Structure formats: structure tokens, C-alpha cells
Amino acid sequence: MDKSKIKDDFRSFLVEKGLKSTRQREEILDEFLRDGAHLSAEDLYMRVRSNNPRIGYATVYRTLKLFAECGIAEQRQFGDGQTRYESTTVDEHHDHLICTCCGKIVEFEDPEIEHLQEKVAAAHGFIIERHRLNLFGRCRDCQAS
Amino acid sequence: MDKSKIKDDFRSFLVEKGLKSTRQREEILDEFLRDGAHLSAEDLYMRVRSNNPRIGYATVYRTLKLFAECGIAEQRQFGDGQTRYESTTVDEHHDHLICTCCGKIVEFEDPEIEHLQEKVAAAHGFIIERHRLNLFGRCRDCQAS
DNA sequence: CCCCAAATGAAAATGAGTCTCAATTTAATT
DNA sequence: AATTAAATTGAGACTCATTTTCATTTGGGG
Incomplete structure (x- = not known):
């Protein structure tokens, strides 16, 4: 539940993987953590866009996959044809x-x-x-x- | 597990719904029941095709949806992006x-x-x-x- | 400050699944 | 057996979520 810890986790993950920390990734993570349970890429794209309309669709998709890989988000399918992402706190899942x-x-x-x-x-x-x-x-x- | 009973169920379902029993539907059902657990529409299409190459893609999709509606098949998502169908015997699911x-x-x-x-x-x-x-x-x- | 690998955004591509439509088939009726 | 209306079919066009491509930009170590 500690957002700044999650952000640190993500940053460490990027470093370990030799990836870069970018403004977009930070913005997307902030928005992802703001609240929304079960966000689709589309949902998140809309939200991020309302702060920064210059962010691209593909970046949101790519970043969401990174979140999943890093373990701070999990993918879910509820059968409506969209993949939804849910933030995870390590030992907690539902x-x-x-x-x-x-x-x-x-x-x-x-x-x-x-x-x-x-x-x-x-x-x-x-x-x-x-x-x-x-x-x-x-x-x-x-x-x- | 009684295949001929399942076939009868499906035929009754068609009659009740005012739908028609066709050669294609029979062939697809036969192939569906032949074995395959967790078949995707694609899988089934391939199999049906090997017996009768004149059957169309859309027909397989449509028929599979009928199976689900009738209750002789269930849809499943395993996260590989394809919907899979599994034959069900009424009171049995896993x-x-x-x-x-x-x-x-x-x-x-x-x-x-x-x-x-x-x-x-x-x-x-x-x-x-x-x-x-x-x-x-x-x-x-x-x-x- | 330089450099280059990584990242980005826009647009094109992909792929599963759905829809359209003209031609065909079913099944109930003459 | 012939008629017919409604349902079905197959091919291909289409949709929509997601991925890929590629030219351009950016992060950050040297």
C-alpha cells in the first residue's frame, strides 16, 4: 500500500534490467497508483492523457507490461475482451x-x-x-x- | 460422457430455438466431441477442415457459440489470447x-x-x-x- | 558535453473474433 | 415432388485490443 515504496521497487527494477527511468513511466505509474482497481490499458491511457496529452498509446501498453513483469501489477481477464491490470502489494492478492x-x-x-x-x-x-x-x-x- | 446423448441435447436445443440442424453443425459437433480438451476455435477449425475443407471459419465460431449457449461446452480463457472451449457433462465441471x-x-x-x-x-x-x-x-x- | 542504447509516438500491422451479403440449404407446406 | 420462407453458409470485409515498426528523441554513463 505504500506508494513510494512501490515506485522505488519499479525504479530498482528498471535499473536491474538496464532500462531507463523516464518522465512517461513515472507519470503512468503515478496515475496507475492513484486509485483505479482493474484498469484496462484504455482506461489508463485516458487518465494519463488528461494530464499529458502527448503520451502515446503504445507507451501505456508497454509500461503496463513492465509493471506486470516487475510484479507491481497483475493482469486479469474478466471476459470482456480487455486485459485489466491491478496493482499488487507483494503479499496481498485477491x-x-x-x-x-x-x-x-x-x-x-x-x-x-x-x-x-x-x-x-x-x-x-x-x-x-x-x-x-x-x-x-x-x-x-x-x-x- | 455419453456422446449420443450430447448430440441429442444439441439437436433438441436447435429445435427449441427454431434453428436448423445442418451437416456442418453435425460435423463440427462430432469433431468437437472426438477428444480435444480445451480446443480453440482455430484448433477445431483445423480438425474439421481435415475432414471437410469446405467448412468456413465463421461457421466454426458460430457453432461453438451455440454449443456454449446450449450448455454442452464452456468457454475458458487461459491468458494466451485465445478462447478455448471444453465439453461439459451437465453436472461436471473442473x-x-x-x-x-x-x-x-x-x-x-x-x-x-x-x-x-x-x-x-x-x-x-x-x-x-x-x-x-x-x-x-x-x-x-x-x-x- | 558526447554518445549510444533505450524509449517514445504515430502509424501500420497483427490476430482473434464478428459481421455482411449473396448464394445455398433446411424443413414445413402444398 | 415442388414451393417457399426462414435459417445457414462461406468468403471476405470489418472491428477492436494489442503489438510492431521506424524515424526521432532522450537518459545517463563516460
């Missing part, structure tokens, strides 16, 4: 409840489920690196209609 | 272990996990319609490298 009616997304975590996942994986000889759990259904509001 | 190294996909089911999912969803006021659980990691063979 699963999602997605309303098939209104599209609302609720995050949750459940240690018990995680533990069972490890168990299942181990039974098949796998070592888990990450997981994706999406529950699709109807939220309370949409159960009326 | 989650996946995906090796990030060799791409191997292992299916599993765990009633305990499912139960916990229901619980979590209920706690947030959701009624689950379906879920997707993917565990990414390294399979036994790839843990060496």
Missing part, C-alpha cells in the same frame, strides 16, 4: 466476485480456500506460483430483476 | 492446474473448495452461477529445470 448482470466486481480473500488450493496442487505434484479465482453470479441488487 | 513452464493443463475438482466459495459469495450477497479457478505453477517435470 479473488473476485463478478456480477453477470451489472458487472460489479467485489474483491475477497479466503485463506481457507488458498490452503486447499495448495493441497490440491501438491497432490498433483505442482508448486503454485499464482492463482486466479473468479466467481460469477448475481449480486444482491440484481437478484430482484 | 478447475485447472496450468504449468507456466510447459503449458501442461491438469484438471481437478474439489468439493471443499466449492463449498467455501458458496460461503464467501453468500457473505457478500452473491448467488454464484459459475466459477473459474486456475492455479498457475510448475508441474513435477518442470521443477527440475
Whole structure:
């Protein structure tokens, strides 16, 4: 949750990889951290643009991939055809409840489920690196209609 | 698992919807049921083509969507940019272990996990319609490298 | 300050999936 | 068997997210 730590992480990552720290990358990261959960490249592009209209589409895409590679963001697919990115704080990640009616997304975590996942994986000889759990259904509001 | 029952299901579905049973749909369904777990439209197109090169791309896409609508197939995204379809037997569905190294996909089911999912969803006021659980990691063979 | 590898932006390219439309086929009806 | 209306098909055009290309600009070590 500490934004300046995340920024430092990213800068270190760039140095290690022999990449450069640029104004654009900083701006994109700032905007990415400003709030938005589940931002698509398009979303982020729009936001960044409103501060600095000279930033290109491709740069946003490229930078987002760097975030993922660096580990400060994770890619998600919710089935609407757009890849969405979510900022991660190292030891924290969450699963999602997605309303098939209104599209609302609720995050949750459940240690018990995680533990069972490890168990299942181990039974098949796998070592888990990450997981994706999406529950699709109807939220309370949409159960009326 | 009873292929002729699945075919009958699909035929009934077509009748109910006022749609027509065609040679192409039969051929595509036959090929779809022949084996392939996790077929992409492209995969299936290739296979169908090897029997009948006159079948079009669009027809395969359209038919696959019908399968999904009918409930004899489910769509899956494994993050490689292609939608994959998996044949379903009504009450049976599975989650996946995906090796990030060799791409191997292992299916599993765990009633305990499912139960916990229901619980979590209920706690947030959701009624689950379906879920997707993917565990990414390294399979036994790839843990060496 | 110089240099060059890396980065950028604009535009073209790609690739999965969808749509259009003229020609064909299905299946219900004469 | 012939008729017919509606559904289907195949080819290719199209969409839209994402990637690549390439000429130009920029970061930062020497």
C-alpha cells in the first residue's frame, strides 16, 4: 500500500534490467497508483492523457507490461475482451466476485480456500506460483430483476 | 460422457430455438466431441477442415457459440489470447492446474473448495452461477529445470 | 558535453473474433 | 415432388485490443 515504496521497487527494477527511468513511466505509474482497481490499458491511457496529452498509446501498453513483469501489477481477464491490470502489494492478492448482470466486481480473500488450493496442487505434484479465482453470479441488487 | 446423448441435447436445443440442424453443425459437433480438451476455435477449425475443407471459419465460431449457449461446452480463457472451449457433462465441471513452464493443463475438482466459495459469495450477497479457478505453477517435470 | 542504447509516438500491422451479403440449404407446406 | 420462407453458409470485409515498426528523441554513463 505504500506508494513510494512501490515506485522505488519499479525504479530498482528498471535499473536491474538496464532500462531507463523516464518522465512517461513515472507519470503512468503515478496515475496507475492513484486509485483505479482493474484498469484496462484504455482506461489508463485516458487518465494519463488528461494530464499529458502527448503520451502515446503504445507507451501505456508497454509500461503496463513492465509493471506486470516487475510484479507491481497483475493482469486479469474478466471476459470482456480487455486485459485489466491491478496493482499488487507483494503479499496481498485477491479473488473476485463478478456480477453477470451489472458487472460489479467485489474483491475477497479466503485463506481457507488458498490452503486447499495448495493441497490440491501438491497432490498433483505442482508448486503454485499464482492463482486466479473468479466467481460469477448475481449480486444482491440484481437478484430482484 | 455419453456422446449420443450430447448430440441429442444439441439437436433438441436447435429445435427449441427454431434453428436448423445442418451437416456442418453435425460435423463440427462430432469433431468437437472426438477428444480435444480445451480446443480453440482455430484448433477445431483445423480438425474439421481435415475432414471437410469446405467448412468456413465463421461457421466454426458460430457453432461453438451455440454449443456454449446450449450448455454442452464452456468457454475458458487461459491468458494466451485465445478462447478455448471444453465439453461439459451437465453436472461436471473442473478447475485447472496450468504449468507456466510447459503449458501442461491438469484438471481437478474439489468439493471443499466449492463449498467455501458458496460461503464467501453468500457473505457478500452473491448467488454464484459459475466459477473459474486456475492455479498457475510448475508441474513435477518442470521443477527440475 | 558526447554518445549510444533505450524509449517514445504515430502509424501500420497483427490476430482473434464478428459481421455482411449473396448464394445455398433446411424443413414445413402444398 | 415442388414451393417457399426462414435459417445457414462461406468468403471476405470489418472491428477492436494489442503489438510492431521506424524515424526521432532522450537518459545517463563516460
